[in-house]
Amino acid sequence: MIELPKGVKHWPAYFDRTAQENLLQTIRDGVREAPLFTPRMPKTGKEMTVRMTNFGELGWVTDKERGYRYQDTHPQTGMPWPAMPQAFLDLWDALADHRRPPQAALINWYADDAKMGLHQDRDEADLSAPVLSISLGNECLFRVGGIKRTDKTQSFRLCSGDVMMLSDEARLAFHGVDRIYADTSDLLKAGGRINVTLRRVN
Numbered sequence: 001m002i003e004l005p006k007g008v009k010h011w012p013a014y015f016d017r018t019a020q021e022n023l024l025q026t027i028r029d030g031v032r033e034a035p036l037f038t039p040r041m042p043k044t045g046k047e048m049t050v051r052m053t054n055f056g057e058l059g060w061v062t063d064k065e066r067g068y069r070y071q072d073t074h075p076q077t078g079m080p081w082p083a084m085p086q087a088f089l090d091l092w093d094a095l096a097d098h099r100r101p102p103q104a105a106l107i108n109w110y111a112d113d114a115k116m117g118l119h120q121d122r123d124e125a126d127l128s129a130p131v132l133s134i135s136l137g138n139e140c141l142f143r144v145g146g147i148k149r150t151d152k153t154q155s156f157r158l159c160s161g162d163v164m165m166l167s168d169e170a171r172l173a174f175h176g177v178d179r180i181y182a183d184t185s186d187l188l189k190a191g192g193r194i195n196v197t198l199r200r201v202n
């Protein structure tokens, strides 16, 4: 057993297959209203490899001109984000140990060749709440380190149905997704991976 850094919690196979299928349906329903968009890096305008959307009162977006931020509307449709699904609120109640509900559910969709570089989640004014994450579909190699970019990191796989949390001393831990393992799950018929992160913003 590897020991994870303090504040990093991992619940392998938290959701069984039926629950995963229900979550996927919930996500598909929301994506119909709030289509996946291609985020761009601040300043350079370089496209990220993930596609994303959000549910809840606030959503995380980024573009060349205005950079990383939360806003209450979809950047392309201009519509409010779909409501926070009850299943996400229930998960937060069960695991987050925080008295206020999540405001944002960021939905990341990774094709099998997508990845996410090492970063901190620090666009939230309220850092007392954890970041709670759900993985669906193909497995990924997840990397987590300390609160300095140069701190040593550990890598482990996140599989379909897993839940992971960054809280307390790990709330600002650097983390990223180095790779997706194709053909490791048949939940998503076209392959790829979905990650949902639940957060308080303010």
Ligand SMILES: O=C(O)CCC(=O)C(=O)O
Residues within 6 Å of the ligand: 106, 108, 116, 121, 133, 142, 158, 175, 176, 177, 195, 197
């Ligand atoms: O896909 C993941 O497991 C992590 C996603 C992430 O770090 C983020 O959206 O900030």
Ligand SMILES: [Fe+2]
Residues within 6 Å of the ligand: 119, 120, 121, 175
């Ligand atoms: Fe992150």
